Amino acid sequence: MLRIILAKPRGFCAGVVRAIDIVERALDLHGAPVYVRHEIVHNRHVVDKLKAKGAIFVEDLSEIPAGSPTIFSAHGVARSVQEDARLRDLPVLDATCPLVTKVHVQGRRYARAGRTLILIGHAGHAEVVGTMGQIDAPIHLVSTAAEVEALPLATDTPVAYVTQTTLSVDDTRSVIAALGARFSDVQGPDVSEICYATQNRQTAVRDLARVSELLIVVGAENSSNSNRLREIGVEMGVPSYLVADGSGVDPAWLDGVSTVGITAGASAPDELVEDVIAALGRLRSIEVSQLDGVEENIEFSLPAELRNVPPRGAAAIAN
Structure with missing residues (x-):
């Protein structure tokens, strides 16, 4: 089973x-x-x-x-x-x-206040490209604490940061800490203000990894938030794989495994999770349950x- x-x-x-x-x-x-x-x-x-x-x-x-x-x-x-x-x-x-728009508004506010703007994100991602093009001021893009150290700015430069919404909360926290250590005057949102869905899914995958021998994340290869979920599983010492649907499941992953955790990125529909469950069901007898977690009831207007x-x-x- x-x-x-x-x-x-x-x-x-x-x-x-x-x-x-x-x-x-x-x-x-x-x-x-x-x-x-x-x-x-x-x-x-x-x-x-x-x-x-x-x-x-x-x-x-x-x-x-x-x-x-x-x-x-x-x-x-x-x-x-x-x-x-x-x-x-x-x-x-x-x-x-709307949470991406919120980042744009924050960035423009910091720029108008005369602060040098730092965007924490991944180069080339569509959200980062859009954010950099929404703010009429120079923007320094960083994704790691090491890149903060390499910024060509004096330590007394008044800086402010905004973040890509789909990043690992822990990684973002370390970059924010590096900014605080490097610069004497830093403003920016608290980590808790990063996208609620990103935080909730990352918290849930940590809980899932603690009770799983294998982690499967359903999502696209170009989905930033899905990749972060897989990386969190790896960081917690659990073999973790990203699949687009059930066809991506490798039977060899199940050797010696009795418990599999499944999650999905924020852009993956639930029918793809069902497809992965069906693929596993063709390989073994299965029993499906769900962890307790946050009940999301947020809606955005059209x-x-x-x-x-x-x-x-x-x-x-x-x-």
Whole structure:
């Protein structure tokens, strides 16, 4: 008998639900196609389902015909992209997660106060690219404490930091501590202000790792928050793997294992967790339970023009 324990919470967060709902309701309101700049969330399964319904995903606004409904992804975009959409007369629905928008607002406030801005994040990630393009001031990007030491700034420089929302809370805490040790005048949000969903899923995966011999994280390879969950499992000494769905499960992982923990990144629908459970069930007899954890009931409002369109989107994709 293979015991499977599910983390709580896992999978879709409120920002992802909102983003998918925006695409679904835009399709209902305008009909196909609607255009989405970048993957709406980092999950191929979600993107493929929306493609089948008439969403077209592009990386550049030049690929969108004039006047076509246009959606910005949950990761946010630079102001230059917003301006380009305005100049091309594209009707935009902004699916940027409200917690990412909060980071943009914080960064601009610190910059207006004359502080040198430091962004804690990973170079090239869509959220980081958008954040750096939302703030009209020089930004220093760091991802480790060592990079803080290498910053070309005097120790008495008034600095402020903001963070990518999907980082490891522990890693972020160490970088913030390095900033405090290096600079005499530092301002920034407390670690507790980093995305609630990121914190909840990371706390849950730590609890899960303590009672599991093997950890499986369901999520996409390009999903930052999913990768952090796997890394936490590794840090806790548990063999940990990231899979997109049940096809990624290797039977060899189960050798000598009686308890498997499963969680999912914030952009992974629950049907993919069910697919992994089914894959394990084809290999062994299974018993499934769920850890106690935080009950998330946060919802983010939709753009005004979509609020009267009947909902049907994220729930269908999530299940």
